[in-house]
Amino acid sequence: KNQVEQSPQSLIILEGKNCTLQCNYTVSPFSNLRWYKQDTGRGPVSLTIMTFSENTKSNGRYTATLDADTKQSSLHITASQLSDSASYICVGGGATNKLIFGTGTLLAVQP
Amino acid sequence: NAGVTQTPKFQVLKTGQSMTLQCAQDMNHEYMSWYRQDPGMGLRLIHYSVGAGITDQGEVPNGYNVSRSTTEDFPLRLLSAAPSQTSVYFCASSYSRQNIQYFGAGTRLSVL
Numbered sequence A: 001k002n003q004v005e006q007s008p009q010s011l012i013i014l015e016g017k018n019c020t021l022q023c024n025y026t027v028s029p030f031s032n033l034r035w036y037k038q039d040t041g042r043g044p045v046s047l048t049i050m051t052f053s054e055n056t057k058s059n060g061r062y063t064a065t066l067d068a069d070t071k072q073s074s075l076h077i078t079a080s081q082l083s084d085s086a087s088y089i090c091v092g093g094g095a096t097n098k099l100i101f102g103t104g105t106l107l108a109v110q111p
Numbered sequence B: 001n002a003g004v005t006q007t008p009k010f011q012v013l014k015t016g017q018s019m020t021l022q023c024a025q026d027m028n029h030e031y032m033s034w035y036r037q038d039p040g041m042g043l044r045l046i047h048y049s050v051g052a053g054i055t056d057q058g059e060v061p062n063g064y065n066v067s068r069s070t071t072e073d074f075p076l077r078l079l080s081a082a083p084s085q086t087s088v089y090f091c092a093s094s095y096s097r098q099n100i101q102y103f104g105a106g107t108r109l110s111v112l
Helices: none
Strands: A003-007 A010-014 A019-026 A032-038 A045-051 A056-059 A062-067 A072-077 A086-093 A099-101 A105-110 B004-007 B010-013 B019-025 B031-037 B044-051 B054-057 B064-066 B076-078 B087-094 B107-111
Touching (some): A003 A099, A010 A019, A019 A086, A032 A072, A045 A056, A045 A062, A072 A086, B004 B087, B010 B019, B019 B087, B044 B064
Parallel strands (some): A010 A105, B010 B107
Antiparallel strands (some): A019 A072, A032 A045, A056 A062, A062 A072, A086 A099, A086 A105, B004 B019, B019 B076, B031 B044, B064 B076, B087 B107
């Protein structure tokens, strides 16, 4: 069964600190791995897309990594800001780019 | 550049009523899709379109209809609303399935 699992479910960090969010995926055949940021009450916004041949991709303070052998991805946030408070969604792209969405990690950045 | 625009933002329906959720994009994207987002679950695909005149079912299509008469618009119709359709609905568009998807702000629907 195709699925995407994220951990932790929620996380609280202090402003300025770094954090790493985890994603394990079982998507076959696997095409790509995406990370989205969803602010409360808004639609998801794309952060990164990585194909199976890419190991890492950055978007400003966000860096995503992908290990296709272990079927794991992580999203690292550097020097967190209050505006980073949001839900972060991992998405696995499969056959004909069918997308399997995780349930998200809810991040709260406190001053 | 408006991106993906969804209307209305909020809607309350009674069981059995019908309505249309509107979605429009101004990026000339071929691929458009509708998702629903429920607490504790990932986004689930309802219907999608790969271009004007072409639509197909997603993961949870029952109770919904779509059409794509133009590149810009992709409305979602609820035929006879049920409480199980209470959800947040998102429309998304992209150049193709492989590309970045741009989401609208969502429509929050309650069916009483």
